[in-house]
Amino acid sequence: xxxxxxxxxxxxxxxxxxxxxxxxxxxxxxxxxxxxxxxxxxxxxxxxxxxxxxxxxxxxxxxxxxxxxxxxxxxxxxxxxxxxxxxxxxxxxxxxxxxxxxxxxxxxxxxxxxxxxxxxxxxxxxxxxxxxxxxxxxx
Amino acid sequence: xxxxxxxxxxxxxxxxxxxxxxxxxxxxxxxxxxxxxxxxxxxxxxxxxxxxxxxxxxxxxxxxxxxxxxxxxxxxxxxxxxxxxxxxxxxxxxxxxxxxxxxxxxxxxxxxxxxxxxxxxxxxxxxxxxxxxxxxxxxxxxxxxxxxxxxxxxxxxxxxxxxxxxxxxxxxxxxxxxxxxxxxxxxxxxxxxxxxxxxxxxxxxxxxxxxxxxxxxxxxxxxxxxxxxxxxxxxxxxxxxxxxxxxxxxxxxxxxxxxxxxxxxxxxxxxxxxxxxxxxxxxxxxxxxxxxxxxxxxxxxxxxxxxxxxxxxxxxxxxxxxxxxxxxxxxxxxxxxxxxxxxxxxxxxxxxxxxxxxxxxxxxxxxxxxxxxxxxxxxxxxxxxxxxxxxxxxxxxxx
Ligand SMILES: Cc1ncc(COP(=O)(O)O)c(C=O)c1O
Numbered sequence: 300x301x302x303x304x305x306x307x308x309x310x311x312x313x314x315x316x317x318x319x320x321x322x323x324x325x326x327x328x329x330x331x332x333x334x335x336x337x338x339x340x341x342x343x344x345x346x347x348x349x350x351x352x353x354x355x356x357x358x359x360x361x362x363x364x365x366x367x368x369x370x371x372x373x374x375x376x377x378x379x380x381x382x383x384x385x386x387x388x389x390x391x392x393x394x395x396x397x398x399x400x401x402x403x404x405x406x407x408x409x410x411x412x413x414x415x416x417x418x419x420x421x422x423x424x425x426x427x428x429x430x431x432x433x434x435x436x437x438x
Numbered sequence: 439x440x441x442x443x444x445x446x447x448x449x450x451x452x453x454x455x456x457x458x459x460x461x462x463x464x465x466x467x468x469x470x471x472x473x474x475x476x477x478x479x480x481x482x483x484x485x486x487x488x489x490x491x492x493x494x495x496x497x498x499x500x501x502x503x504x505x506x507x508x509x510x511x512x513x514x515x516x517x518x519x520x521x522x523x524x525x526x527x528x529x530x531x532x533x534x535x536x537x538x539x540x541x542x543x544x545x546x547x548x549x550x551x552x553x554x555x556x557x558x559x560x561x562x563x564x565x566x567x568x569x570x571x572x573x574x575x576x577x578x579x580x581x582x583x584x585x586x587x588x589x590x591x592x593x594x595x596x597x598x599x600x601x602x603x604x605x606x607x608x609x610x611x612x613x614x615x616x617x618x619x620x621x622x623x624x625x626x627x628x629x630x631x632x633x634x635x636x637x638x639x640x641x642x643x644x645x646x647x648x649x650x651x652x653x654x655x656x657x658x659x660x661x662x663x664x665x666x667x668x669x670x671x672x673x674x675x676x677x678x679x680x681x682x683x684x685x686x687x688x689x690x691x692x693x694x695x696x697x698x699x700x701x702x703x704x705x706x707x708x709x710x711x712x713x714x715x716x717x718x719x720x721x722x723x724x725x726x727x728x729x730x731x732x733x734x735x736x737x738x739x740x741x742x743x744x745x746x747x748x749x750x751x752x753x754x755x756x757x758x759x760x761x762x763x764x765x766x767x768x769x770x771x772x773x774x775x776x777x778x779x780x781x782x783x784x785x786x787x788x789x790x791x792x793x794x795x796x797x798x799x800x801x802x803x804x805x806x807x808x809x810x811x812x813x814x815x816x817x818x819x820x821x822x823x824x825x826x827x828x829x830x831x832x833x834x835x836x837x
Contacts, residue, residue: 309837338773338789338804360803362773363837420777 316370364423381438459809501716526649526664531558541567600632606762615644657718661711734761761810
């Protein structure tokens with residue numbers, strides 16, 4: 300991916316994240332996700348209905364990579380069922396681990412395709428997806 | 439000062455190391471003393487009758503005298519080598535307090551303590567029902583008045599850092615020590631951030647227990663000190679049992695412990711580490727803490743003056759007299775700032791500095807922390823300022 304385009308997408312999601320702000324409504328499952336650097340701290344809320352991710356929102360303090368990854372994850376997951384969400388998760392992890400993955404399936408998440416070069420930031424990119432792993436069996 | 443002794447600072451790729459509260463760089467003298475032990479006279483301590491073993495004994499035990507000189511305490515028996523400040527604090531809590539305290543006794547801490555001075559207490563509270571109370575902070579600082587107000591007839595322990603690792607504020611240790619001795623309160627001091635930078639006098643300051651790590655004072659990792667007044671250490675139950683600490687035992691389960699300090703040093707100790715600590719102490723004392731402290735203050739003053747002129751820099755502790763600066767770039771998450779600075783080989787720490795509950799008091803949760811030591815220079819600060827002034831392209835660098 301062109302580095303300028305990548306940066307533009309990342310910055311846009313960081314500064315105007317999708318799903319920003321927690322909702323004070325019933326039917327959401329809230330997950331707090333703290334990464335091992337003991338610094339990023341996000342609350343992510345999932346609304347699940349009939350096996351479909353109907354909505355996701357989040358709030359908290361986190362770096363540009365974690366925040367943008369949360370935003371793009373939300374954008375990618377809304378409307379997906381368990382199988383689809385699982386596929387995205389598996390392929391995303393494969394990408395971060397430099398294993399073969401389905402580029403088309405990941406859409407904008409491809410902006411993290413070179414994050415493996417910065418091992419200390421890989422954790423940041425994975426952070427929101429840890430919450431997905433925790434709820435995926437409830438789908 | 440003394441930069442020529444630090445090989446890491448003299449590499450082709452220049453390194454600006456501003457994370458001295460986390461750990462410090464090591465001078466050649468310290469590294470050499472460790473290497474000498476491993477290459478010239480390796481042997482176990484307290485065991486053999488051959489030359490090298492005796493030499494190890496002399497070197498190892500000699501470091502106890504050096505620590506005693508550093509802390510101004512009464513007896514070398516009061517110096518116990520541990521794996522670090524964390525281990526020392528755990529020994530105090532689970533080897534001493536666990537047996538001396540009872541349900542309802544109160545322990546005073548602050549929310550600005552390091553996890554190593556909170557989690558053992560919280561766990562002991564669950565075990566035996568002691569009560570933890572937090573001394574309210576005045577503008578993030580501990581005042582003698584607030585300590586005094588918190589003392590009740592049930593207060594049995596005050597356990598605080600001499601200098602915190604978050605803002606680097608120095609607590610009025612001497613006055614609090616007086617309050618403790620007047621009220622028969624055990625005074626536990628976490629010296630991790632003070633012993634490396636200033637003169638500590640455990641007698642004058644009425645300190646009952648002191649914990650610190652070698653690696654924050656030019657020494658090796660994995661070694662530290664537990665100081666305790668002799669009559670208290672006598673009552674500290676070993677939390678680790680094994681070789682080197684028993685005088686005798688039989689199959690009936692009768693164990694007789696050795697005298698202090700061996701009783702509290704089970705197993706083969708970190709001999710190389712202790713020897714390295716010894717040369718770190720020699721090194722620091724030969725420069726003198728007054729000079730080190732003055733140097734740090736001068737660097738901070740110089741840096742703050744320049745940082746204040748950069749409009750989007752927020753400073754959190756500029757008025758404190760120490761060698762630490764907590765800051766953020768307005769609107770930028772601290773970790774992104776640290777990654778940005780790393781791009782220019784400037785090492786700072788981002789985060790909440792293991793003082794997780796402080797954020798309940800401090801409005802900001804995360805900051806970047808710069809902490810100076812003797813080898814830092816004004817030229818390094820100039821480079822930091824140059825990079826921070828150009829931070830409008832920060833996301834070009836970090837993304
Ligand atoms: C104030 C304070 N206490 C305790 C510790 C723990 O030291 P160590 O990790 O060496 O045991 C630190 C180190 O970060 C500290 O800054």
